[in-house]
Amino acid sequence: MGIIRIAQAQINTTVGDLGGNTAKVARYIEEAGHKNVDIILFPELAVSGYPPEDLLLKKRFVEHCRHALEELIPKTKGITAVVGLPDEQDGRIFNAAALMHDGKLIDIYHKVELPNYGVFDEKRYFSQGSRPVVFAMDEFRFMLTICEDIWIEGSDVERHVRETAANVCLCISASPFYAGKLDLRQQEVAAVFAQRNNTLLFYNNLVGGQDELIFDGTSMVVAPDGELIARGKRFAEELFITDIDTSDIPEKPAPTSTSPDDPAPILDPLGGQKEARAPHVINDPMDGVEEIYWALILGTHDYVTKNGFSRVVIGLSGGIDSSLTAAVAVQAIGAENVTGITMPSQYTSQETFSDAELLAENLDMEIFTVPIKEIYITYVDKLIPLLGDGDLGVTGENLQARIRGNILMAFSNYRGTLVLTTGNKSETAVGYCTLYGDMAGGFAVIKDLPKTVVYEVSEFINDHAGREIIPRTVITRPPSAELKPDQKDSDSLPPYDVLDPILHAYVEEDMSPEEIADLGFDLDLVFEVARMVDLNEYKRRQAPPGIKITPKAFGRDRRLPITNRYLFGLLEKNRKR
Numbered sequence: 291m292g293i294i295r296i297a298q299a300q301i302n303t304t305v306g307d308l309g310g311n312t313a314k315v316a317r318y319i320e321e322a323g324h325k326n327v328d329i330i331l332f333p334e335l336a337v338s339g340y341p342p343e344d345l346l347l348k349k350r351f352v353e354h355c356r357h358a359l360e361e362l363i364p365k366t367k368g369i370t371a372v373v374g375l376p377d378e379q380d381g382r383i384f385n386a387a388a389l390m391h392d393g394k395l396i397d398i399y400h401k402v403e404l405p406n407y408g409v410f411d412e413k414r415y416f417s418q419g420s421r422p423v424v425f426a427m428d429e430f431r432f433m434l435t436i437c438e439d440i441w442i443e444g445s446d447v448e449r450h451v452r453e454t455a456a457n458v459c460l461c462i463s464a465s466p467f468y469a470g471k472l473d474l475r476q477q478e479v480a481a482v483f484a485q486r487n488n489t490l491l492f493y494n495n496l497v498g499g500q501d502e503l504i505f506d507g508t509s510m511v512v513a514p515d516g517e518l519i520a521r522g523k524r525f526a527e528e529l530f531i532t533d534i535d536t537s538d539i540p541e542k543p544a545p546t547s548t549s550p551d552d553p554a555p556i557l558d559p560l561g562g563q564k565e566a567r568a569p570h571v572i573n574d575p576m577d578g579v580e581e582i583y584w585a586l587i588l589g590t591h592d593y594v595t596k597n598g599f600s601r602v603v604i605g606l607s608g609g610i611d612s613s614l615t616a617a618v619a620v621q622a623i624g625a626e627n628v629t630g631i632t633m634p635s636q637y638t639s640q641e642t643f644s645d646a647e648l649l650a651e652n653l654d655m656e657i658f659t660v661p662i663k664e665i666y667i668t669y670v671d672k673l674i675p676l677l678g679d680g681d682l683g684v685t686g687e688n689l690q691a692r693i694r695g696n697i698l699m700a701f702s703n704y705r706g707t708l709v710l711t712t713g714n715k716s717e718t719a720v721g722y723c724t725l726y727g728d729m730a731g732g733f734a735v736i737k738d739l740p741k742t743v744v745y746e747v748s749e750f751i752n753d754h755a756g757r758e759i760i761p762r763t764v765i766t767r768p769p770s771a772e773l774k775p776d777q778k779d780s781d782s783l784p785p786y787d788v789l790d791p792i793l794h795a796y797v798e799e800d801m802s803p804e805e806i807a808d809l810g811f812d813l814d815l816v817f818e819v820a821r822m823v824d825l826n827e828y829k830r831r832q833a834p835p836g837i838k839i840t841p842k843a844f845g846r847d848r849r850l851p852i853t854n855r856y857l858f859g860l861l862e863k864n865r866k867r
Contacts, residue, residue, distance in 0.1 A: 291866040294428060295561050296460075297322045298509045298530040300522050303341030304596050312337060312358040315373060316365045318529055325531060328427070328563040329370045333464055333496035333505075335385065335438050337362075337375035340464035340496055341503075346415040352378045356659055359388055359395075366390040372434060374462050376596050382417040387434050388460055389423060391557045397570030399423035399728070401436040404445050409466055409838070409846045410504060411418045413439075422450035424554040424597040430457040430539050431554060433489075437463040440483040442838075451487045452555070455542035458534075459489045467506040467585055468841050469578050472524075477509075481516035488540050499592030501739075502838045502846055504585045511569075520570035525584045533566045539551045571648045582743065582839055583618075585736060589837035590622040591734050594708055599717045601707040605698050605728070606649065606657065608628035608642030610714040610769060613649050613760045614748050615735045619710060630657040631701060633694045636664060637774055644762045662693050669693065687774060691727025699730055708732045711834055712753045716741040716786055717843065718833060719793050720819065721826030722779070723783050729833050737836025740793065741769070742784040784815060792819045798842040828852045 358414040377386035384400035400419025404412040439447040472826035497507035509522040521528040632646040650657035695777040709731035807813040
């Protein structure tokens, strides 16, 4: 009896970077060894990065992952390590956790519960495991689990916990972030699993950005009564160490499923003598706006740097969306790596032009001004043989946006910078954006932020900084694309405090127009919003990737056919009733 020291390596991996990922795992194993750690956990699919998607269909990829594991095994001399990787056996691929001890591979666990909803496609790639992996240490039994294994009540995994009489569950995970998910993960999953199975739970989560997905870390240790013992940092790498007095580990009856011919391997604690240390500081949870802010920063930093860029360029309009995008980019990769280009037209007000310059000054970022009035006049003149010489209407408005897109892309090509687009979820949902114009670029930072949340995060940035980063007039001025005289977003759209709840109900809750109207909204307005959402699926398919913030983001979560007459017919039918 004594202290078992368990480390949770909450690391940021990169999909496909097998050498970099395994080198990072090795460094953390070495650091844990210096701190007398007995067991160290790494995230789900740490070797390959998560999610590897169709890399798993490449014949050599899983084989190379196994080679990387073979290089790690000798690094575990003097410690026990659990590392996630894809594993192939008998022609089938499994989402796996390798158990290594003192320089030897002891066993490999295969994930039992494979999620296949939302952003998850694990049944496309992985076969289902069936066998528990349990080892004994200090007369207590430790069982390996992987992420979704602990999310399903009454599953085979829970049966394994009972039959093997596991005292401690070690769960490696890659649970993606969305705003508010921590409470679900901690209170409704981890705590309930620990209580239901009378087991101590170590839950180690991935951190970092991978394309649209953000992993927030926030690894945790949960007592058998469901109480939180310790929790790791949010949105940051960390070696998170917890000492467990074996007298606090729940005693269990003898296992009923361990055959005398196949006993759980007994692994000696290798960390040496140690004095118990206080539990890791439990960070106060961030509120919704703050966690969104840090998720945007992490997602932007990782998308830019993991894809080989060092600098970004943003079209600064003086409006709220481009201002927020610039503020996030500066925090993510440094002001010296962010360039703004303001492109005033004949419709740009002096106030918005000045706000763009003031924002750049507040952020200490580079800014250029490229007026587009003369370019626009030239374009229109050259288009007269095609379009005539009358009022171009929306075509003229879109032409301005496309000129700006061309300028940004030319700068990007010449300087080797990544263009960050500035559209938000509300506008993208209803198609209030221009293909090859304001949608032109490589990454959409606030793509999944409703417009009302854009304002909330902008207010948070100023409050967090203790000074005005985003000019106050940007926040208080009615939003406008400024593509024609005295234009306001409200000329074409409902007020955002009306539009956003309708979009949330229709897009994220899959409610019918009639159900949404029952919430207190005008039925004709709901029909029109729904029509715009469905009509503009083709635009969203051509938009750059962006950071997932809500439970149901366009693209990964919500995938509807572009050619689709079902809903239009349904709406028309409902109208005639």
